[in-house]
Amino acid sequence: MASAPQVPASTDRLARVLHRLRLRSTFYCHAELTDPWALEMPAIADSISFHVVTAGTCWLRLPGGDAVALTAGDLALVPHGQGHDLLGSRDARPGPRVDLLPQHYVTEHYSVLRHGGPPAPGDTARTAQLICGVVSFDEPAARELLRALPDLLLIGGDTVSVASSVKDTLRLMAGELAHPQPGGEAVATRLADILVVQAIRAWIAGDAASTSGWLRGLQDDRIGRALEAIHASPGDEWTLERLAHLATMSRSTFSARFTELVGEAPIAYLTRWRMTTAASRLRTEEVTAARLAVELGYQSEAAFHRAFTRVIGRTPGAVRRDREDAATPSRSAETLPESPIEQRY
Structure with missing residues (x-):
């Protein structure tokens, strides 16, 4: 009887780190944004900000960088606690800080934000919907892993190489928000937690081999x-x-x-x-x-x-x-x- 293939020790070590990835949720926001709009996301030390576009399009801009387009189904992670801008159009000027805008707090850690100009009658194409969140990791090995992440981790919803688990979670999240049910916001935020871990795993599987550190x-x-x-x-x-x-x-x-x-x-x-x-x-x-x-x-x-x-x-x-x-x-x-x-x- 043939013996089972040996798994390299390095793979075992990495698997153990991934198994310990446990995030601590800080805040979530369901944003409904109508053109023209722009938001400043504040810097928050020792955290990851993430944005899931569930409808429409937007742009994300890091300090000193070019704006990156995001469309429905895309997921963007901004590690290292960096502040950044979310924009309704590529050349939009910076907007107000999101945490200084009035919004409806469903719970202490979850809000609904409606922001931007009035839409034209019957015009839904000019509205973007996002789930935004801030999370962090307390486990030391997880924190070391996060230090290795790039400044922006973007997973496109239409990218063939994206793990099916990430796509499935994105679809579930979009479905929860498109057809609201009792407890839907709680489900969406739990899915967001899962999505962040899945995104990090997908990055490791695809791009981490070329990293140092x-x-x-x-x-x-x-x-x-x-x-x-x-x-x-x-x-x-x-x-x-x-x-x-x-x-x-x-x-x-x-x-x-x-x-x-x-x-x-x-x-x-x-x-x-x-x-x-x-x-x-x-x-x-x-x-x-x-x-x-x-x-x-x-x-x-x-x-x-x-x-x-x-x-x-x-x-x-x-x-x-x-x-x-x-x-x-x-x-x-x-x-x-x-x-x-x-x-x-």
């Missing part, structure tokens, strides 16, 4: 072994010698190869990974800085505190308070004012 390092047989060991046990007493031994390389060759692929030295990466792990746990768990210091291999809480503040740019206490503030009960959706989105972050 962390993703390429993960797929390298030797450097990938060291990366996964750090990910699995960040609190171990890792040294350059131990990591090089794991990769079956000399220290100098390992350090040079790791830095070339990943973009930073092994010990610098280890420190940053420990701190992003700590930040993620502070956002999601009831855990103290003292406990994290021990679990992540630091001799004292003070040493951990210094490293965390240097890498993350905030103290452990400030990050923990974010979670506590988010857990504070808010008013019901029915009493929410039509206030700027930015007040909800």
Whole structure:
């Protein structure tokens, strides 16, 4: 009996990262836009903005770039928290910030926006409909993957190479919005979550092989072994010698190869990974800085505190308070004012 084909270890490592992709929804908006219109999408740190065109056409423009056309069925992801413009026409001037416009808040995290000029009688071709959202990922490996994404990830609805799963999700989302039913907005936002993960997977399958950086390092047989060991046990007493031994390389060759692929030295990466792990746990768990210091291999809480503040740019206490503030009960959706989105972050 023939044995099953062996799956490369690099493929296993990438599959494990993709399996852990869990996003945190921040805000969704169903936008109905009538010519002439333009919107400014604000920059939001550590997030991905996405736009699904469910009807009509529009243009997306990144800072300093040319406008890119989007048509019904297209999906655009803007990683890295970049601000950008959505436009009704290619040469439209920048519009108002979307979070400063009046809109109907269905829930605290979902709104309906109607914006633009009055349509001509019976004219539906001049109206664009989009689902826009802002999401982020807390899991450290997912965050590293997002750092590897291009400034704009565009998946065309009419592109033959687009995975059928992406097309199916786009069709389901368009159907939910075209024929509203009770709970339709909840279904649409859940589908949007799925769509973002599917888009990232489709990009990896198609274009990621040519990238450098962390993703390429993960797929390298030797450097990938060291990366996964750090990910699995960040609190171990890792040294350059131990990591090089794991990769079956000399220290100098390992350090040079790791830095070339990943973009930073092994010990610098280890420190940053420990701190992003700590930040993620502070956002999601009831855990103290003292406990994290021990679990992540630091001799004292003070040493951990210094490293965390240097890498993350905030103290452990400030990050923990974010979670506590988010857990504070808010008013019901029915009493929410039509206030700027930015007040909800």
